[in-house]
Amino acid sequence: MTTSVVVTGLGIAAPNGLGTREYWEATRNGKNGIGRVTRFDPSSYPSTLAGEVPGFVAEDHLPSRLLPQTDRMTRMALVATDWALQDADIDPAELPAYDMGVVTASSSGGFEFGQNELQKLWSQGSQYVSAYQSFAWFYAVNSGQISIRNGMKGPSGVIVSDEAGGLDAVAHGRRLIRKGTPVVVSGSIDASICPWGWVAQQAAGRLTRSTEPTRAYLPFDAEASGYVPGEGGAILIMESAESARERGARVYGEISGYGSTFDPKPGSGREPALRKAIELALADADLTPGDIDVVFADAAGVPELDRIEAEALTAVFGARGVPVTAPKTMTGRLYSGAGPLDIASALLAFEEGLIPPTVHVTADDDYALDLVVDRPRQAPLRAALVVARGYGGFNSAVVVRAAG
Amino acid sequence: MSTAPFTLDDLRRVLLEAAGADEGVDLAGDILDVHFESLGYESLALLETGSRIEREYGVALDEDLLADAQTPRALIAAVNEALGTVQQAA
Numbered sequence: 001m002t003t004s005v006v007v008t009g010l011g012i013a014a015p016n017g018l019g020t021r022e023y024w025e026a027t028r029n030g031k032n033g034i035g036r037v038t039r040f041d042p043s044s045y046p047s048t049l050a051g052e053v054p055g056f057v058a059e060d061h062l063p064s065r066l067l068p069q070t071d072r073m074t075r076m077a078l079v080a081t082d083w084a085l086q087d088a089d090i091d092p093a094e095l096p097a098y099d100m101g102v103v104t105a106s107s108s109g110g111f112e113f114g115q116n117e118l119q120k121l122w123s124q125g126s127q128y129v130s131a132y133q134s135f136a137w138f139y140a141v142n143s144g145q146i147s148i149r150n151g152m153k154g155p156s157g158v159i160v161s162d163e164a165g166g167l168d169a170v171a172h173g174r175r176l177i178r179k180g181t182p183v184v185v186s187g188s189i190d191a192s193i194c195p196w197g198w199v200a201q202q203a204a205g206r207l208t209r210s211t212e213p214t215r216a217y218l219p220f221d222a223e224a225s226g227y228v229p230g231e232g233g234a235i236l237i238m239e240s241a242e243s244a245r246e247r248g249a250r251v252y253g254e255i256s257g258y259g260s261t262f263d264p265k266p267g268s269g270r271e272p273a274l275r276k277a278i279e280l281a282l283a284d285a286d287l288t289p290g291d292i293d294v295v296f297a298d299a300a301g302v303p304e305l306d307r308i309e310a311e312a313l314t315a316v317f318g319a320r321g322v323p324v325t326a327p328k329t330m331t332g333r334l335y336s337g338a339g340p341l342d343i344a345s346a347l348l349a350f351e352e353g354l355i356p357p358t359v360h361v362t363a364d365d366d367y368a369l370d371l372v373v374d375r376p377r378q379a380p381l382r383a384a385l386v387v388a389r390g391y392g393g394f395n396s397a398v399v400v401r402a403a404g
Numbered sequence: 405m406s407t408a409p410f411t412l413d414d415l416r417r418v419l420l421e422a423a424g425a426d427e428g429v430d431l432a433g434d435i436l437d438v439h440f441e442s443l444g445y446e447s448l449a450l451l452e453t454g455s456r457i458e459r460e461y462g463v464a465l466d467e468d469l470l471a472d473a474q475t476p477r478a479l480i481a482a483v484n485e486a487l488g489t490v491q492q493a494a
Contacts, residue, residue, distance in 0.1 A: 069448075
């Protein structure tokens with residue numbers, strides 16, 4: 001029998017709320033976190049809206065030793081990990097170092113740190129580039145810094161598959177636990193709202209150019225015009241159900257199923273592989289579509305991609321066959337942070353029996369989705385499907401189940 | 405170009421700018437002969453510190469010399485040697 005893997009701690013940094021309580025209070029009430037970029041002057045760029053995490057002051061949470069060597073995404077990931085460990089009632093100093101692993105995801109690495117050092121390189125010279133540039137920009141740096149700060153010497157790594165990566169990391173964390181690592185820190189936090197990061201995101205051609213925060217990111221709406229990017233995500237503490245039970249931990253829920261696929265070559269005429277990822281996740285969880293109470297959609301906000309997701313969901317669940325929501329309409333798309341944040345939202349939704357809403361959206365009937373819009377919907381919730389897609393063909397799906 | 409000797413206070417300031425200070429480490433204390441490792445500074449922190457000293461004081465510090473300087477006293481001596489100033493560490 002395979003080991004059941006559960007989530008016992010959450011740490012959240014999101015554009016509409018910093019901290020789990022603040023995030024959930026905002027999300028259940030449909031509070032928008034999207035606005036005009038404030039971290040730099042966006043006026044010369046085609047896209048000007050983003051979901052920025054408000055009120056995060058690294059100096060309030062981290063020793064000065066860590067500040068010269070960390071990008072914003074790493075600082076938020078370290079602090080979210082501290083919060084998640086507290087939430088799980090785990091003191092890493094009390095556990096054997098090799099019993100704790102770390103696996104996060106990253107879509108772009110530490111862009112802002114890298115931008116600052118590259119600016120020094122061309123404006124002042126190579127001797128002005130920080131020695132910490134050697135790792136501070138790197139994809140794996142969040143996993144590394146979390147592991148160093150908390151003395152976690154078990155298996156660790158990073159998954160890079162754009163927005164799908166956050167789910168892939170959680171799935172890999174589950175694998176590590178099944179192979180015998182008792183506690184794994186997983187999830188992901190991304191942040192690259194700086195001019196260099198902005199240009200890179202712009203290049204993919206999927207950002208909206210809308211300047212109205214409430215009319216900009218409209219997945220499954222006839223007026224969809226692309227997405228708003230954001231920063232943040234969630235860190236999850238995962239462990240085997242058995243170890244959680246033994247230490248009397250509070251359990252948010254179980255990571256029950258996972259599936260991932262890669263799309264066929266564009267223009268091949270073959271079916272996109274998202275449906276298959278969903279079916280694999282359901283089969284892995286040993287559930288049928290009828291067992292799923294809510295879907296947290298990838299919600300690309302790009303008509304062609306919304307169409308593909310809606311077709312996959314209706315193929316599996318039937319037309320309007322399951323409530324679908326996209327609370328990321330309040331935060332923007334958080335890249336690798338999105339999947340873990342949706343998992344956290346699903347777990348919090350279970351506790352309250354309430355589906356958080358998709359805001360600002362008028363569902364296009366053609367998609368045949370039962371989209372939960374405008375206000376939260378009360379419903380008994382036992383199982384949720386979380387979907388995430390990454391640029392270039394990555395599809396991932398995770399099934400989460402309520403505790404008990 | 406500075407001709408005054410490089411002091412412990414100068415080093416404290418550069419260390420803080422380059423690499424910050426660990427929780428539980430008192431840089432203001434008597435650290436002259438404490439190993440950098442015990443102060444929470446690994447090789448990269450010292451590389452960054454050395455690089456900032458080079459920029460600020462307009463000197464070239466030998467890499468081996470930097471690597472061999474395991475305490476503030478040793479690093480201060482190395483900098484003063486490069487500067488051609490008399491060592492007045494504290």
